[in-house]
Structures are given as structure tokens and as C-alpha cells.
Amino acid sequence: MKAQAAKEFQVLAKSKPEISLEQHIEDCLVILRQLMVCFPNLPFHEHTMFWNILFYCVVFHDTGKAHPGFQGILYKLSESKAGKWNNQRHELLSLYFIQQSNLPHINKEQIYYVVAGHHKSTDDIYRNIVRTYDKSYGGFTDSEGHLSFEDECKKLWKNKVWKILSKYEIYQKNEETLDILSTIRKIYDSSYQPSNPKYIWTMLMVGFMKQCDHLASSGVQRLYKLSDADFSFLFKHPLYTHQQRSYNCLGNVILSSPTGSGKTETSILWLKHQLEIKGEGRIFYVLPYTASINAMYERLDSAFSQQEHYVGMLHGKLSQYIERKMSSNEDKSCTEEEKQQLIEDFKTLVTPMKIVTPFQLLKHIFGLKGFEKGISEWSGGYFIFDEIHAYDSTIFAQIIVLIEFCSHYLEVNFFIMTATLPSFMLEILRKAIGEHTRIVADENLYNTFDRHCISIESGRLEDSLDIIQKDLNEGKKVLVVCNTVEQAQHVYCNLISESKLLLHGSFNAEDRNNKEIILQKEEIRLLVGTQAIEVSLDIDYDTIYTEPAPLDALIQRFGRVNRKRKKGICICHVFDTSNDKDKYIYNRVIVTRTLAVLSDIVKNQSGYIHEKDLQKLINIVYPIWEEKQKNDFECTYQMLSTGILTQLSPLTYNEKTEESFYQQFDGVKVLPISKKQCYQDYLNAHQFIKADGLLVSIRESRLYALLKEGGIENEKFFYETDKKEQIDSKTIKVIMRKYNEELGLLINEEEKIIDSAFL
Numbered sequence: 001m002k003a004q005a006a007k008e009f010q011v012l013a014k015s016k017p018e019i020s021l022e023q024h025i026e027d028c029l030v031i032l033r034q035l036m037v038c039f040p041n042l043p044f045h046e047h048t049m050f051w052n053i054l055f056y057c058v059v060f061h062d063t064g065k066a067h068p069g070f071q072g073i074l075y076k077l078s079e080s081k082a083g084k085w086n087n088q089r090h091e092l093l094s095l096y097f098i099q100q101s102n103l104p105h106i107n108k109e110q111i112y113y114v115v116a117g118h119h120k121s122t123d124d125i126y127r128n129i130v131r132t133y134d135k136s137y138g139g140f141t142d143s144e145g146h147l148s149f150e151d152e153c154k155k156l157w158k159n160k161v162w163k164i165l166s167k168y169e170i171y172q173k174n175e176e177t178l179d180i181l182s183t184i185r186k187i188y189d190s191s192y193q194p195s196n197p198k199y200i201w202t203m204l205m206v207g208f209m210k211q212c213d214h215l216a217s218s219g220v221q222r223l224y225k226l227s228d229a230d231f232s233f234l235f236k237h238p239l240y241t242h243q244q245r246s247y248n249c250l251g252n253v254i255l256s257s258p259t260g261s262g263k264t265e266t267s268i269l270w271l272k273h274q275l276e277i278k279g280e281g282r283i284f285y286v287l288p289y290t291a292s293i294n295a296m297y298e299r300l301d302s303a304f305s306q307q308e309h310y311v312g313m314l315h316g317k318l319s320q321y322i323e324r325k326m327s328s329n330e331d332k333s334c335t336e337e338e339k340q341q342l343i344e345d346f347k348t349l350v351t352p353m354k355i356v357t358p359f360q361l362l363k364h365i366f367g368l369k370g371f372e373k374g375i376s377e378w379s380g381g382y383f384i385f386d387e388i389h390a391y392d393s394t395i396f397a398q399i400i401v402l403i404e405f406c407s408h409y410l411e412v413n414f415f416i417m418t419a420t421l422p423s424f425m426l427e428i429l430r431k432a433i434g435e436h437t438r439i440v441a442d443e444n445l446y447n448t449f450d451r452h453c454i455s456i457e458s459g460r461l462e463d464s465l466d467i468i469q470k471d472l473n474e475g476k477k478v479l480v481v482c483n484t485v486e487q488a489q490h491v492y493c494n495l496i497s498e499s500k501l502l503l504h505g506s507f508n509a510e511d512r513n514n515k516e517i518i519l520q521k522e523e524i525r526l527l528v529g530t531q532a533i534e535v536s537l538d539i540d541y542d543t544i545y546t547e548p549a550p551l552d553a554l555i556q557r558f559g560r561v562n563r564k565r566k567k568g569i570c571i572c573h574v575f576d577t578s579n580d581k582d583k584y585i586y587n588r589v590i591v592t593r594t595l596a597v598l599s600d601i602v603k604n605q606s607g608y609i610h611e612k613d614l615q616k617l618i619n620i621v622y623p624i625w626e627e628k629q630k631n632d633f634e635c636t637y638q639m640l641s642t643g644i645l646t647q648l649s650p651l652t653y654n655e656k657t658e659e660s661f662y663q664q665f666d667g668v669k670v671l672p673i674s675k676k677q678c679y680q681d682y683l684n685a686h687q688f689i690k691a692d693g694l695l696v697s698i699r700e701s702r703l704y705a706l707l708k709e710g711g712i713e714n715e716k717f718f719y720e721t722d723k724k725e726q727i728d729s730k731t732i733k734v735i736m737r738k739y740n741e742e743l744g745l746l747i748n749e750e751e752k753i754i755d756s757a758f759l
Contacts, residue, residue, distance in 0.1 A: 027216035041380025064093025207376025252436035281381040312351035367654035393629035397636035422622035446612035479541040500526035509693040669695040672739030683719040
């Protein structure tokens with residue numbers, strides 16, 4: 001593919017399917033024009049200049065692909081016909097066209113920076129230059145020695161590229177050569193840290209460039225927006241006072257109102273007003289747990305639109321949820337490609353609202369690869385925090401740093417709502433978001449939400465199963481909540497009911513999803529579980545028996561009893577004695593304070609809990625951090641804040657992977673040994689989402705203990721790829737413990753299976 005052959009080919013940007021450079025640029029510009037509409041509130045004044053420079057970045061970003069060696073790869077030509085590519089970076093060759101263009105010199109260095117880094121980090125780019133073009137570097141092993149950047153640029157299909165660029169009134173102005181090493185040194189030696197006035201400008205420039213490239217390459221042509229008509233569902237019922245006040249507020253709000261008082265609708269009313277007055281911005285509805293995200297997604301997705309997916313979601317088990325949801329859709333069968341496309345849409349800017357866990361946001365301020373894209377989505381956006389159950393001081397510190405970063409650099413607006421949050425934590429939160437309106441539901445409303453009466457039971461729950469069984473025999477719907485999986489399994493096995501179900505965190509996604517479906521469709525008379533119950537589906541029981549736990553956890557558990565407030569006053573039984581292993585789950589000082597508060601309620605109020613008193617009770621249980629919590633909060637806050645100031649720089653990535661980031665919160669995924677054959681079958685059928693759905697999370701500390709005793713082994717599973725006669729593999733941690741669909745992972749029961757298929 002020399003000069004003669006070059007006339008017979010158009011410049012390609014992609015090979016599968018074949019997409020020309022010209023078409024790819026146009027596809028990227030389609031996204032750019034929509035970004036300009038979806039992000040009118042950039043956190044600086046020079047909006048027109050910003051979008052103009054980004055326009056040129058988009059136009060130039062892939063022009064370096066016009067090298068005959070690269071085109072030979074796309075056209076599947078031999079090196080003898082096309083010439084060698086030598087593993088160069090096309091981004092660097094694109095700088096040749098920028099250098100010789102008629103663009104103002106003042107803008108060129110910004111465009112160099114963004115174009116050179118739209119795939120790789122600054123370190124990776126610099127290493128590639130040194131290895132490929134710098135003759136003083138001794139590590140190059142190619143028989144031809146180091147390449148000349150100038151000579152490689154001469155090989156480019158220049159006429160074809162300048163013809164494409166002329167469509168955008170970009171012309172060749174000079175024939176200056178580019179010293180690639182000194183150019184990259186100069187632009188990457190620029191310190192784009194928070195102290196630099198151009199910090200957030202550069203961050204968003206890189207992020208939006210990647211958005212344009214990735215969305216266009218994915219075939220996305222439209223970014224959705226919410227219209228005024230989409231909010232019509234909010235006005236079907238009269239508004240509470242706190243809802244009307246929130247609707248009238250412009251700017252940040254912290255709301256306190258009882259669970260069940262329409263907090264979600266309140267936040268969407270606030271959002272509607274912000275969009276009307278302040279303009280477009282992407283919306284992030286933040287919930288602490290996966291189970292509650294699934295339920296909220298279904299609720300808001302159906303409320304906003306029956307036709308389009310205006311609402312997306314992100315959490316660690318998204319693939320399994322989509323697999324289950326779309327596979328069970330009786331009205332429409334979905335292909336694997338359609339499922340994967342929906343997952344990709346949820347991960348992108350396509351949907352204007354996303355339901356997310358805090359960790360989906362936090363990962364970006366930890367600097368994981370591609371964080372610029374994530375941060376660019378936040379610009380001028382709206383964050384709704386629904387119940388900050390961040391009594392974990394480490395996670396709360398991370399959320400505070402996130403809020404401060406978004407408030408200071410990105411002009412994000414916040415709506416934070418809670419039923420109960422200790423006053424000292426509320427004060428930290430108020431300082432983090434800055435200027436805001438504080439709204440509290442009126443006392444008359446709180447009084448209508450009284451629905452529970454406490455009964456303190458002596459001893460341990462497992463020693464009083466007879467009184468629980470008595471309620472079951474009398475026909476009551478009974479909820480039992482334990483603090484550990486092992487305890488929940490024991491209690492479940494020793495209670496008798498024709499309709500019972502066990503729910504905890506040691507089920508794989510496949511079985512957990514099946515249980516959630518059963519809870520929705522069937523009347524389960526006995527539900528036994530762990531903290532997973534606190535954030536489960538919309539369930540409503542007659543009474544609860546629970547092991548002792550902190551007050552905030554108990555309040556969430558009580559919320560699953562008499563949920564719809566149609567049963568009068570229901571009894572909530574709390575046992576006063578913990579099990580030995582509970583000390584690893586909850587702080588005993590907090591649990592002791594909780595039991596003292598509940599005992600006072602029993603003594604002075606005949607056990608009746610008044611919703612209006614919950615804030616006062618929470619402040620008694622959590623007057624201030626415990627010493628360890630205080631140290632954890634301050635240490636985490638300082639480390640993350642300092643990390644942002646010194647390390648969160650565009651095109652500089654944390655080496656930690658996304659998988660290892662989530663491990664600190666979700667534990668480690670393992671495959672029960674009895675599921676090996678099923679896992680292999682799913683891989684053979686290329687049903688990778690279903691295969692991952694067989695894995696179970698265990699704590700990292702448990703992992704190390706099992707590794708020491710040989711209870712976990714790394715195993716490699718092989719399967720054929722889509723390409724004929726090519727084999728790929730996955731390495732999985734297999735746990736030698738029993739597992740079944742009814743009880744989940746039985747961590748104390750060893751199981752070994754000898755299967756010749758895996759020898």
C-alpha cells in the first residue's frame with residue numbers, strides 16, 4: 001500500500017464494521033453537539049472557547065490512523081503490501097496534522113494534550129515515545145532499530161487527511177516538523193492539579209473527548225433528556241408541606257422526613273424545578289445498597305417513560321440484574337447483544353438519570369482508569385442522596401470528600417434526604433455542601449407515622465424460637481433478622497412454616513434474584529435474613545424478631561413491619577443478648593446504648609416508638625464518633641483529600657483496578673465447588689453474565705483464612721471463543737464449601753468433589 005495503492009483506499013477509523021475516518025469524525029461531532037446541549041452549566045465562563053477547542057480535538061484525534069501500516073492492519077493486508085506499523089501510537093502521529101494546521105498557536109498545545117492522551121496515560125505515551133523513537137534508549141529490539149518520527153510522518157496519507165480536514169476549514173499552513181519527545185515532555189510536564197486554574201477545564205476536555213470517541217464508536221447517536229411532561233406523575237396526589245417547600249427551593253437542600261413520607265417524589269419535585277431554572281445536567285440518584293437500587297430503578301423507569309430508558313443504573317451486579325430482568329420479559333425476547341447494549345447504555349451518558357451506589361461515584365476520585373469520563377458527567381449536574389446510611393466512618397469520610405470536590409470544582413447541586421442522621425454527622429454534611437436550605441417535615445406528619453411498639457426479650461434469639469413459632473402457628477407473617485449468615489441459616493432450619501424463605505448476602509446473584517422474584521409474587525409467611533433484609537424489596541410483615549443491633553439498623557428493620565401503616569400498632573421484638581460473633585459486625589458500645597434507649601421507651605412510653613423522637617434517640621446512641629471511628633474518619637478524609645490535591649490529575653491513573661477497588665467494599669467473589677460444572681457449561685455457551693451470577697461474595701479476611709487451610713483454590717476454566725479453534729480462559733477462586741439454593745453458602749461445611757472433567 002505505497003503511494004499508488006493509497007489512491008485505492010479510503011482512510012479507515014475502524015475495521016469491524018468498516019467505518020471511514022471521515023464518518024467517525026462526523027459521528028463524534030454528533031455526540032459533541034449533544035454534549036453542548038446536555039451540559040450548559042460548565043464550571044467556568046469561557047463556554048464557547050471550551051467547546052470550540054474540543055471540536056478541533058475531535059476532528060484531529062484519529063488522523064494519525066492514516067499511516068499505511070495502521071491502515072494495512074484495518075484492511076488485513078500483509079506488511080509487504082502495507083508497510084510496518086511497529087506498534088506506534090496513532091494519537092502521536094495525529095499531532096503532525098495539528099502542528100501544520102492553520103489553528104492559532106495558543107490552542108495547539110491544549111489540543112496536543114487531549115489528542116495525545118485520548119487512549120493512554122501520560123506515562124504510557126511517554127514510554128512509547130522513548131521506546132519507539134528515542135535512539136538514546138537501549139531497549140528497542142526491532143532489527144531495524146529505532147524509528148524516525150519525522151520519517152513515519154512522511155508516510156502518512158497526508159492529501160487524504162487534509163481533504164477531510166478542509167471540510168472543517170482546517171488547512172495546511174506550514175511543513176514544520178515536530179520534535180515529538182520534547183513536545184510531549186513540554187505538554188505533560190504541565191501540572192494539571194487542583195491548584196492549576198486550568199485544572200477542571202483540562203479534566204473536562206479530556207473527559208468529553210473520550211465521551212465523544214467512545215459513544216460514537218459504540219454506535220450511540222442520541223443522548224436523552226427529560227422533558228417537563230415526564231414529571232407529570234408527581235402531581236397525582238396533594239403535596240405534603242415539605243414536598244411543596246422542596247419544589248420551591250433553588251439550590252442545595254437537606255431534607256429530614258419520616259420513611260414512607262414520599263421522600264423520593266420530594267427529591268424529583270426539587271429536580272424538576274432545578275432543570276426548569278438552572279438548565280440541563282446529568283442526574284445521579286444515590287442509594288447505599290444494590291437491592292434498593294434495583295427496586296428504585298424499576299419504580300422510576302416506569303414513572304418517567306414507557307417508551308425510552310430515561311433512567312439507568314450502575315452497581316456491581318448490574319449484568320446479573322439485566323440478564324434476569326430481560327430474560328423474564330414475557331412481552332419481548334431479547335438477544336445477548338440487546339442485553340449487552342442496555343448494560344453499555346447504563347454505563348454511558350445515554351440516560352439522563354442514573355441510580356447508583358456511592359462507590360460508582362467514589363471510584364472516579366480515586367483516579368481509576370477513565371475517571372475523566374466519569375467526572376465530566378458530573379459537571380453542572382444534580383446529585384440526590386437517598387438515606388446516607390454511612391455510619392461506617394470510612395465510607396462517610398469518602399462521601400464527604402466527594403461532595404466537597406463536586407461542590408467546589410463542578411458546581412453540582414445536592415438534594416440530601418434522611419430519616420435519621422446523627423447531628424454531628426449532619427453538621428459535617430452541611431459544611432461539605434456549603435450554602436443550602438434545611439427542610440424538616442412538620443410534626444403533625446410525623447405523628448401519623450407512629451406504627452411500632454417495642455418489646456425487649458431476654459436472652460438470645462436462637463434460644464427463644466418457641467415464641468417465634470407460636471406467632472407463626474397463629475397465622476402471623478413473621479420477619480426474623482439475625483446479625484450473621486450462620487445464625488440466620490440456623491434459625492431458618494429450626495422454624496416450621498409451609499411458606500418460608502431465607503435471604504442473606506451469601507447467595508449467588510442467580511439465587512438471590514430468584515428469591516426476590518418469589519418475594520414479589522408469593523406470600524411468604526416466614527422471612528429469615530440478615531442485614532440484607534434492611535434494604536430489601538417492598539415487603540410488609542406483621543411482626544419482627546431481631547437480634548440486638550445499632551438503632552439505625554433496627555429502625556430500618558422495623559420499617560419492614562406494618563410498612564403501609566394499615567395494621568394499627570405492630571410489635572417489634574428485640575432480644576437483649578448478642579452472640580459472640582456479633583462483635584465482628586457491630587460496635588458493642590453502640591449496641592449497649594441502643595438497648596438502653598429502647599428499654600427507656602418500654603419503661604416510659606409502654607414501648608411505643610414515636611417517629612418524631614427518632615432524631616433525638618439517634619443523637620443519644622451516636623453523640624459523637626467513637627475513638628476508632630473518629631480516627632478512621634479523619635485519616636480517610638485527610639488521605640483522600642490529599643490524594644486529590646496531589647494525584648488526581650487528568651491522564652494520570654491509579655494502578656488499582658476497578659475489581660480491587662470494589663473488593664474493599666463488596667468482598668471477594670468465589671465459586672462454590674458444587675457449581676463448577678454449571679459454570680463451565682455457561683462459559684461453553686458464552687453466557688458469561690450467567691456464569692458470573694454463580695459467584696458468591698466472602699469477606700477478604702475470610703478469604704485469607706481459607707487460603708491458609710486450603711479451603712480455596714485458584715482454578716482455570718477454558719472455553720472456545722467466537723473465533724474458531726481459539727481458546728480463552730478465566731481464573732476463578734473455587735471454595736471447598738457446601739452450597740445450595742435454599743440456604744446459600746455453608747461456610748463451615750467442607751465439600752470436595754472429584755470430577756474427571758476438571759482433572
